[in-house]
Amino acid sequence: GEDVEQSLFLSVREGDSSVINCTYTDSSSTYLYWYKQEPGAGLQLLTYIFSNMDMKQDQRLTVLLNKKDKHLSLRIADTQTGDSAIYFCAEKYGGSQGNLIFGKGTKLSVKP
Amino acid sequence: DTGVSQDPRHKITKRGQNVTFRCDPISEHNRLYWYRQTLGQGPEFLTYFQNEAQLEKSRLLSDRFSAERPKGSFSTLEIQRTEQGDSAMYLCASSADGEQFFGPGTRLTVL
Numbered sequence: 001g002e003d004v005e006q007s008l009f010l011s012v013r014e015g016d017s018s019v020i021n022c023t024y025t026d027s028s029s030t031y032l033y034w035y036k037q038e039p040g041a042g043l044q045l046l047t048y049i050f051s052n053m054d055m056k057q058d059q060r061l062t063v064l065l066n067k068k069d070k071h072l073s074l075r076i077a078d079t080q081t082g083d084s085a086i087y088f089c090a091e092k093y094g095g096s097q098g099n100l101i102f103g104k105g106t107k108l109s110v111k112p
Numbered sequence: 113d114t115g116v117s118q119d120p121r122h123k124i125t126k127r128g129q130n131v132t133f134r135c136d137p138i139s140e141h142n143r144l145y146w147y148r149q150t151l152g153q154g155p156e157f158l159t160y161f162q163n164e165a166q167l168e169k170s171r172l173l174s175d176r177f178s179a180e181r182p183k184g185s186f187s188t189l190e191i192q193r194t195e196q197g198d199s200a201m202y203l204c205a206s207s208a209d210g211e212q213f214f215g216p217g218t219r220l221t222v223l
Contacts, residue, residue: 004154033211042116042203043155043214088154099145099168100212102154 006089006103013111018076020106022089025070029091032065033100034074037086046074046087076108084110114138116215118204124221125194132190133218137206144187145212146179147203148172155203161187194222 004024012018024032030051035043049056049063049072056063062075076083086105093101117136125131137144142163147155158177160168163184173179176194181187191198199222205212 031210035214042216043205045211045213048211090154098143098207099157099160099170100147100155101157104152104154 004089004091004101004103006087006106008104009107009109011109011111012079014079014081016079018074018079018083018108018110020074020076020087020089020108022072022074022103023070024072024089024091024101026091026093026101027067027070029093031092032063032072033090033092034061034063035088035090035102037088037105039085043088079108079110081110081112084108116204116206116213118202118215118218120218121216122219122221124223126223127196128193130190130192131194131220132188133202133204133220135187135189135204135206135215137185137187137204138208138213139185141206141208141213142184143207143209143212144181145205145207146187146189147205149201149203149217150199158189158202191220194220196222198222 006022033048034046060077064073086107088105089103090100119134144161146158149155159179161181176192179189201217201219203217205214
């Protein structure tokens with residue numbers, strides 16, 4: 001079935017760049033998303049990329065999409081302690097009305 | 113605040129009781145989604161409404177679960193005869209025709 005995989009943990013130092021990786025299986029996905037979840041809070045949409053794009057940049061965030069390998073990454077430049085959270089990759093499942101399939105999330109820890 | 117709201121934020125119940133959660137989407141969003149998130153997992157899709165029509169249901173949605181969106185605005189999710197395995201965060205999201213915006217969730221604990 002459809003699956004989205006992410007590494008579970010990432011630790012970086014404040015000011016460094018963070019790269020969170022994700023692989024997905026559904027080749028008919030139209031959109032791919034990155035959500036951020038802070039403790040006790042809901043999901044905040046960070047950015048998304050359409051499947052016919054290779055890259056999208058939005059301030060400190062850069063999304064790279066390799067459609068051939070079904071690989072998505074999120075780069076956070078100049079990572080801050082406030083970026084500490086769980087980051088979820090999600091694909092918009094092409095075979096549905098648009099429900100999202102999420103990975104298990106990558107917990108990003110930023111050390112001062 | 114015009115974001116997605118959910119009520120209650122927390123619910124503790126005893127096994128076998130019925131519970132009902134409410135979601136108020138962003139106004140004029142015609143699509144509404146329910147997801148469930150357990151500890152250490154990403155959200156899992158439960159069901160989807162376009163206006164008042166329930167168009168899709170996940171296999172996760174057993175017969176004990178029912179969702180409604182009677183007037184195409186707010187939605188309710190009811191769980192009958194709750195089980196300990198129902199303990200989770202229940203998330204609601206709404207969209208117009210693109211990205212989904214999530215509410216803060218209702219955390220259910222079944223004792």
